[in-house]
Amino acid sequence: MTFTGSAALRERLTAVCASPYLLLCSDYDGTLAPIAASPDAARLGAESATLLTTLAHATNVRVAIISGRPLHDLQRHSRLEPPVLLVGSHGAESSHTAAALTATQQSGLTRLREHVAAMCAGVTGSWVEDKPLGVAVHVRQADPRAADALLAALQHGPATWPGVYATPGKAVMDLSISARNKGHAIEQLRSDWGTEPTVLYLGDDVTDEAAFRVLGPTDVGVKVGTGDSCASHRIASDAEIPALLAFVHACRVAGSVESR
DSSP states (O other), X not given: OOOOOOHHHXXXXXXXXXXXXXXXXXXXXXXXXXOOSSGGGOOOOHHHHHHHHHHHTSTTEEEEEEOSSOHHHHHHHHOOOTTSEEEEGGGTEETTBOOOOOHHHHHHHHHHHHHHHHHHTTSTTOEEEEETTEEEEEOTTSOHHHHHHHHHHHHXXXXXXXXXXXXXXXXXXXXXXXXXXXXXXXXHHHHHHTSOOEEEEEEOSGGGHHHHHTOOTTOEEEEESSSOOOOSEEESOGGGHHHHHHHHHIIIIIHHHHHO
């Protein structure tokens, strides 16, 4: 399997893999797992899972999957286990920290869920996914005009409420009582490690831009697919991810073994 990314990207990946500490982070849906009609149908390929696990066991490497999915859902679908770190709800939940809601937050969450469910009730093809800290409104299967109208109503309605934070995505909108995003998740992972790792971040969605924005000059962000992005590099689709991970594995793991 040969990675056919640009020469500039291959050069930057090689440099990242030569850093003393490597923090490899990736989105899940649309990056590691192809986008599906429903989140339940999205699956992580065996090849990518093996490469991620192998890299997570390598010396001075940490691997984290940062997803908008609830943590329990990400665990169930990815089937990835420690030392791979799993971060759900756009950074608000993680497999190595715990979060608790205040009474005010719980009241706000209940109100948000009830109001959004009522808004979506009349839009055929839309559905609401309850999350520990909010809801996600999915419109992939709705009529495009009805979907756009519903997303606009959410953006001008619950998204404006105090203490509610909106994160638009591809045919989905997350509404959360937590302000955390994927950029915050990367900063937390850096801090938790207690080192100064070089970060490689892979992502395809609007929600991944928060992660790309916190990357430094020696880090590498890879946008998967089309669309505007502040990422430093791009690949055509998620079909290239296994080859990219294999390239990183060869540079970091195989290269380290050969140098001993």
